[in-house]
Amino acid sequence: MISVLATMCAVFAISYLALGFVILYPLNKRWCAALANFAVRRYPRIIFAILRAYANFRVLLSLELQKSLPPQYLVISNHQSLLDIPVFMLFLKDRARFVAKEELSRHVPIVAEILRAQEHCFLPRSGNMARAMRAIDSFAQRVWKEKLIPVIFPEGTRSKDGTLGTFYQAGFRRFLDKRPMPVVVCALDGGYRISTLDGIIRKLTGGVYRLKILKIFPPPLSKREQIALLQEGKELIEAQLKKWRAPAGREAPT
Numbered sequence: 001m002i003s004v005l006a007t008m009c010a011v012f013a014i015s016y017l018a019l020g021f022v023i024l025y026p027l028n029k030r031w032c033a034a035l036a037n038f039a040v041r042r043y044p045r046i047i048f049a050i051l052r053a054y055a056n057f058r059v060l061l062s063l064e065l066q067k068s069l070p071p072q073y074l075v076i077s078n079h080q081s082l083l084d085i086p087v088f089m090l091f092l093k094d095r096a097r098f099v100a101k102e103e104l105s106r107h108v109p110i111v112a113e114i115l116r117a118q119e120h121c122f123l124p125r126s127g128n129m130a131r132a133m134r135a136i137d138s139f140a141q142r143v144w145k146e147k148l149i150p151v152i153f154p155e156g157t158r159s160k161d162g163t164l165g166t167f168y169q170a171g172f173r174r175f176l177d178k179r180p181m182p183v184v185v186c187a188l189d190g191g192y193r194i195s196t197l198d199g200i201i202r203k204l205t206g207g208v209y210r211l212k213i214l215k216i217f218p219p220p221l222s223k224r225e226q227i228a229l230l231q232e233g234k235e236l237i238e239a240q241l242k243k244w245r246a247p248a249g250r251e252a253p254t
């Protein structure tokens with residue numbers, strides 16, 4: 001019951017934001033983009049503060065390497081939940097731009113409007129590979145020009161049980177071929193537990209969502225370097241997930 005109450009409070013807190021998008025999006029895209037940037041800077045913190053207050057749900061950001069981050073970089077991470085997006089927004093604020101499946105631009109209230117207004121990259125789930133690659137090319141040019149931080153989930157879809165899936169190369173390599181930049185590997189954990197209504201009811205209270213910067217790589221300048229970096233990134237994430245999930249007392253909760 002507490003989990004449901006916390007979720008309802010979070011929804012209520014952003015309900016008038018949804019109304020603002022409904023009004024502004026058809027009228028003026030610049031105003032809508034400004035509202036989206038404001039929302040990204042403010043609302044993830046508000047939502048998670050509500051969840052902390054009502055359900056003791058915590059978001060733990062381990063950003064020890066943050067001072068070493070270059071001015072612009074590509075983030076790769078594992079993917080567990082739609083909440084991965086606001087968690088990354090806590091870290092990257094309104095500079096975050098995601099490569100996401102096309103369905104998110106239409107079927108998720110508020111999230112869809114924010115992603116469209118900020119011009120994130122939407123890829124078809126299947127079918128037209130040429131169209132997907134063109135979308136990544138355009139996205140790479142745009143984020144480079146506007147000094148934004150692109151985020152790619154190489155698994156391509158959310159993990160339902162938290163198990164790390166296959167890391168696909170195509171989008172990652174295409175982006176770096178178009179705009180080489182440093183790559184920052186991050187690990188996330190906790191989202192898969194609350195990715196369904198049943199999970200929210202049973203596991204939100206006392207839950208933890210973790211994000212950690214694991215390593216900063218220089219720009220990979222060849223296909224071989226890109227593939228090696230992606231493989232090492234996956235291994236680093238897998239090791240961090242095992243560390244987080246180890247029985248209490250056997251591993252430090254870092």
